[in-house]
Amino acid sequence: MKRIRLSPLIFRRIHKWVGLILGLQFILWALSGSMMALLNADAVGGHDGPAMHVMPVSTDGLIDLATMLAGRPVSGLVLRDLAGRPVYEVSDGTGTRLLDATTGRRVSVDRQLASDVAAHGILKQVKGVSFLAKPNLEARDHPGAMWRVDFLDPENTSAYISATTGRLLVTRGDTWRTWDFFWMLHNMDYVNRSSFNHPLIIFVAFCVLWLSGTGFYLLFKSFRKTDFRWLTPRPKSRVEGAA
Template sequence: MTKSLLLRKAHRYLGLFIGIQFLGWTISGLYFSWNNIDNVHGDHLRKPARYLAGGVEVVPPSAAIRNLAATQAVDSLHSVQLISLLGKPVYQLQYFSGHVGEGMHLHVHHALADATTGALLPALNEAQAVAVARENLVAGAKVASVQYLASTDPKHEYREKPLPAWAVSFSEPACTAYVSAELGTLQAVRHDQWRAFDFLWMFHTMDYATKDNFNNVLLKIFSLAGLVTVVSGFALFIVSSRTLKRITRWG
């Protein structure tokens, strides 16, 4: 078998093997480049953020921290933030409870406290979650359904975000707002444009389990196969080009 024929066969079968994935990469790349990422994130469905008045009167965060430590095993604090929850000043407390190994913390825990008294607040109920979602979305939003999420699978559109959460679905605009029950804030807005982006992102990363892992073995294999295909194409051109053969002969 000649060198040219061997390269031609290798190029053909490699192209057939990775062609569908290359098509997926191209289509997804086109979708990404032709869509505004802010719209994909649902920013156009959100109202401008509301802030507390500069003269708001609050107790020191230490009051809330003391109340938290009296009821929970607080190993260390992650953060304390003053937020507006349905127009009222509230401390958002994030903390660690317990260790794993040498100083490695367990997951972050969350709590809310009234910033005017320091008293701890319960996690948001359904009515409060709907109110938070309405407060953050464009005017006239119509609620279609509400679901409480204690857990999600790796492919869920609300993944790697604080749980538990309330999924508040709207019929107009057609979207789902995810509100953290323990943080009291809107965490994400999902709609059809984002879902199409997420589906194509899965093809782009070739991570069909969690969608976000760029270091998976399948992607590495196809990337190398793509490189070999391109190199074999250049090599095939070189060995089969009549012009190059003439130049070589004359040289």
């Protein structure tokens, strides 16, 4: 059987092409990191939208809570504002539901209510409302069904409202969408855009490690002692000494 001899030439060829491919990714890392740093953090936003919709709750004319629950045990109970009216957010073994705090009736988060919640307290015109059975990439951190309310403004802002609780989950705009695109390039998660521990980036990390190791090996194979002769001082010739 003929032995396969791994010569420096083979390593050099593989090193060259792997370096080219990884070099392109290094450019993407530098470009995406620079773009994310240059974007205005306040304009990116999209992280503290719910705090903007916190409204005081009127406690006048509220129905008796014991009558409303009829003795049923609950695991959570919150009185809060929902587009200008007080509601109880009740959680029990069957899930979470909303009850009108003045009438006791069940509140359903429909298209109109989602629009009212998103636009409550802000001066923006609603452009459209669409229902999402599951979150899209923009609202990927929030599970469950939701409503997307699009506004007519320079940022093309979209507000995401929970179809269960009617809470404002998050807001997104064009600046955030630009940031999120470069974030995808930076962490190489082209599907979910959220993880640094996916197989692709782990594979690239090992390729970078291999590239460093072969580069160190080829460093010693590419130089000889004669290449460093200029570093050692030359002895003076006899003619120069006689002069």
